[in-house]
Amino acid sequence: MNKELSREERADALGGMGCKRKRVEDARFTQGKGNYVDDIKLPGMLQGDFVRSPYAHAKIVSIDASAALALDGVIAVLTAEDLAPLGLHWMPTLAGDKQMVLADGKVLFQGQEVAFVVAKDRYIAADAVELVEVEYEELPVLTDPFAAMESDVVLREDLLGEGGSLPDGAHGPRKHHNHIFTWEVGEKDATEQVLQEADVVAEEMVYYHRTHPCPLETCGCVASMDKVNGKLTLHGTFQAPHAIRTVVSLISGIEEHNIRVISPDIGGGFGNKVGAYPGYVCSVVASIVTGVPVKWVEDRMENLMTTAFARDYWMKGKISATKEGKITGLWCHTTADHGGFDACADPTKFPAGFMNICTGSYDIPTAYLAVDGVYTNKAPGGVSYRCSFRVTEAAYFIERMIEILAIELNMDAAELRRINFIKKEQFPYQSALGWEYDSGDYHTAWDKALKAVDYDGLRAEQAQRVEDFKAGKTRKLMGIGLTHFTEIVGAGPVKNCDILGLGMFDSCEIRIHPTGSAIARLGTISQGQGHATTFAQILATEIGLPADSITIEEGDTDTAPYGLGTYGSRSTPVAGAATAMAGRKIRAKAQMIAAYLLEVHDDDVEFDVDRFVVKGAPEKFKTMKEIAFAAYNQAIPGIEPGLEAVSYYDPPNMTYPFGAYVCVMDIDVDTGVTEIRRFYALDDCGTRINPMIIEGQVHGGLTEALAVALGQEIAYDDMGNVKTGTLMDFFLPTAWEVPNYETDHTVTPSPHHPIGAKGVGESPHVGGVPCFSNAVNDAFRAFGLRHTHMPHDHWRIWKTANGLGLHG
Ligand code: MCN
Ligand code: CUM
Incomplete structure (x- = not known):
């Protein structure tokens, strides 16, 4: 090589963090060479x-x-x-x-x-x-959880004690033979007092229907x-x-x-x-x-x-505010339909997952949440489907409650959000229901989103549309769906998160081969997220070897280090952190080897993209490839041969990605048909490893959100027959129904993650569902609608319009 590459060129050659590296998995998937x-x-x-x-x-x-x-x-x-x-x-x-x-x-x-x-x-x-x-x-069949809690019919005789008594369940005392648990967080009395004294209280029953992840495989x-x-x-x-x-x-x-x-x-997991x-x-x-x-x-x-359904949560909510719109309190009681067996997959101490993130992106001083789990004659499971452990429910709940409060206050819903957002300088932020949000900059994201869609222009257009509709000039209404969500992903920490007693850490083990290529094994497992592509990018940046020279292997318990797996968007926050930490151990050893080879003290060399250089003498260096070979080829005093490292990472906190979404929808009042004119999604997942993969995750999550909000459901009749057991009846969107998504981002790194990355896999679903639903509800706001239940299929929308007297 005669021409010395610049630092940027050397960095580009690695294919490390931040670049749109093509998915290495796709060569086999697109050729039908996958092994399922x-x-x-x-x-x-x-x-x-x-x-x-x-x-x-x-x-x-x-x-x-x-x-x-x-x-x-x-x-x-x-x-x-x-x-x-x-x-x-x-x-x-x-x-x-x-x-x-x-x-x-x-x-x-x-x-x-x-x-x-x-x-x-x-x-x-x-x-x-x-x-x-x-x-x-x-x-007798029980398909309604409220009826189940009143019924004499015993579903689970195996859980009765002597003489029909009710021993405690896995999460404490049970109130009724069809009751599973009560989970309470926050301050009940204080919240009720705040509600009583408030200027304005909005109250609503928000139902998140039963759905299913329905992976292709x-x-x-x-x-x-x-x-x-x-x-x-x-x-x-x-x-x-x-x-x-x-x-x-x-x-x-x-x-x-x-x-x-x-x-x-x-072939897709999505929690299933x-x-x-x-x-x-x-x-x-x-x-x-x-x-x-x-x-x-x-x-x-x-x-x-x-197999594992998702949701089936009846969330009764109350939210209070001052006349000016400053939120003072949030109260929620949820009745959770778990089916015949409680087979939810939540960390042990969280029987309703992280639903206590339901204060959302807002600085709400006082809050209370109670969840009652109930048995019914439906399939067991729960939690799954791009949910981050019940965060979809939480985000849907708070984002609907905000919209209803805006109606109650006769206020613009974007402005109501703005005045209640947690401020940038309040992070790390302690929420009323017990979480410490690591970082965020909600106002910046919100302003960027509203500006991108010309929010004021949209509202003016909408007002004109309402006039035109009333004047008989159009039969189409326009809805503007808004959502600002806060996610919580990356379980651990081990001190409060375990599944069946297994602490929720994760792991990475790296072996560098003599010729400067490597294999890294992780405790996670990709189901389509592209881990083989992205984890190699983290390592490329951390250890200075090209991503193309690093094999990522997951999923074989005989070879991979112990880890808790991939769900809850935890791979990047936990295993991604382990990968960076293991990479740093490699680098620390490489530094000693480089110093020995360069005949200087360890402290006199520094890492520079793909090499260690002598400080102040950049022409004296050893590349990582040379160092790798040296690790196997010479006896270095005081240093073991080989170049390997392993890290088991217990995260100090979760990460809190967030996003600002806007959906613009036209609705034909006479047919109930919805047309998504525009969907803008701004995601902040901290440091971005691969922008192309992130965009793919966002598109996928939004499409699944569209499905859930606009038609997908596992419906039962009164006899407990599943009415939607085939893809003829269960709505799975195709390219036909899917709009063109506009994606955007801000970057607010996680302060505790070694590379500042937060998870993203579930964010678009968590934020997407309320955004689509809010658009439908918003279209009818001018005609007196407060809230209508999902899924918003054409028939239900027609009924909503009919109920509001819009069919003349
Ligand atoms: N990523 C990134 N930069 C970030 C965060 C993530 O480049 N700051 C990349 C990651 O490197 C990874 C992908 O985005 O390649 C998703 O990472 P992460 O958010 O950590 O989520 P997980 O890898 O843990 O995936 C789980 C998540 C969940 S819980 C569901 S459900 C879901 C989802 O991923 N299931 C999926 N996305 C899916 N995508 C596909 N194709 N198939 C599924 O089954
Ligand atoms: Cu909750 S669905 Mo994902 O955690 O596999």
Whole structure:
């Protein structure tokens, strides 16, 4: 090389943080070379399939598997009776409840697992499922959580004590046999007093309906018990492979070192793949029993009807303010419908997740939140779907309450937000419900957003539209949806966040090879977020080797360091921090090696992009590539050979990303059809690792938000039948429905994260749902609407317009 590169050129060559590096994953995905669970085919592998309950609540009178067993190619039919001797007919849930693996005397929701058929292939298994005769005796069905709390019908006899008494649940005392827990945060009496004395109080019931993450790839696994060496290998669609390994060990009794859990490529998780499902347990048992590998993969209906739903929160709210619009208090009581078993995936101490972030972006001095979890005859699960542990619910709640308060005050909703935002100089900010927000600059983001969309111009146009509508010149109304959300992502810290007692740290282990390339392994697992691309960028900047020379590997518990996995947008805040810290350990050792090679003191060399240089003599340097080789090639006094490091990172706090969104929508009053004219999304996730990946995350999260706000729902009839169990009925948006999103950003680094990064994966969903919903509600504000429930499909919007007398 004759021409010496400039610092900038050397930095560019690394492909480090801040650059729009192309996704390294896509070469295989776009060529159909991904390796998903259903691609795994092991010698002799059998196929499992479930017999499921058609009823939402019924006693099991008898199960007759003889006809199924007589079918050629059927190996076994497992029922609760077969699992009971092993103690595996029930399993613990992540929420501290227990769940039937196979129906033990009764069923609690439509689609519940009743028997597990094991056959030579999937087709035979499906035929055999039809041949299993189950006699049911129907029981009264409860699909409404308020009715469930009043009903004499007992859903969970297993949780009754002697003589029908009510022992405490996993989260304290229970008030009723269908009650799960009460969780309270904040000051009840003080808040009620503030509400009583306030100039203005707005009150509303805000319902966030039941939805489903619906990833393209459904849940599944392949269990393979090697009886010769006692090793169990479990391939599966797991968002938390290490936690699954620990759970499998605890419930099966197989020692943890004899279990290898592998998450191969995952076709979208969105929270659906955090929990443990009966299919995993049955596959493992079936493999142990038969001695050959057993695969289980859900079909679409099974995925929609039986695995982790999201939301189903009834949030009764009160918000108070002075005449001038300064908010004085916030009160919320939530009734949470958890279905038949509480299988939510929240950190143990937070039975309603981080819903106590519901004071949002506002400086609210006094607040109170109570959540009652309730059993009903619906599918278990909960929390999942780009939610950051119930933060979607919290953001939807506060952003609706703000809009309703603006109506009550007869004020502009953007201005009401502005005067109540937490100010830049108030960070770190202690919220009334117990969080310490790390950093933020809400006013700057808000002003930038309003300016970008010409907010005043939009309001003027809207006012004109209302005039025109009243004058009969148009049948279309215009809605302006506003949202300013504050997220909370990056669980840990270990001191207050654990799942099943496992502290929520994360990890990274790096090995630099002699030729200056590297492999880094993490405790997280990508499901489409592009970790192999972005974590290599963090390392490129930290250790000065090109991102293209760094392999990122996740998801194999035999090789990756222990970590709690990918959900709650925690990978960047936690594993990303571990990656930077491990990189710095590499650099510290590299510094000693460089000093030795350059024959100066350690303190006399400094890191410069891709090398260590002698201070004041930039022509004397050793590149990281040279240093890597030296680490393996020479004996350096006082320094071990090799160049490796590992970091287990326990974050001191969560990170608090935020954003300002504006949606401009036209609504045809006669058809209820919505047209999104404009969607502007400003996100602040602190230091940005890869702007292109962030933009992709934002587009995806917004599209899922559009789905939820405008039509997607898991609906039940009174008998507990799922009305939306196929993609014919369950709204999954395609390019057809999706508008052109405008993305923007500000950068307010996290002060405690080693590279200042906050998470972003869930932000667009958290902010998007209220923004779309606010646009619909806002379109009708001039005609007296306060609040209407999601999902805002055409039919419901038509009904809203009709109810307001807009159809003449
Ligand atoms: N990123 C970045 N700069 C930042 C923050 C993040 O470049 N300041 C990048 C990260 O490097 C990573 C991606 O953005 O490649 C998302 O990072 P992060 O916000 O840390 O979220 P996680 O990686 O932990 O992903 C989880 C999050 C969740 S909880 C859901 S749900 C969701 C989401 O990611 N599921 C997804 N986005 C998804 N995207 C796809 N394609 N598939 C899913 O299943
Ligand atoms: Cu809450 S859905 Mo994401 O945490 O996997």
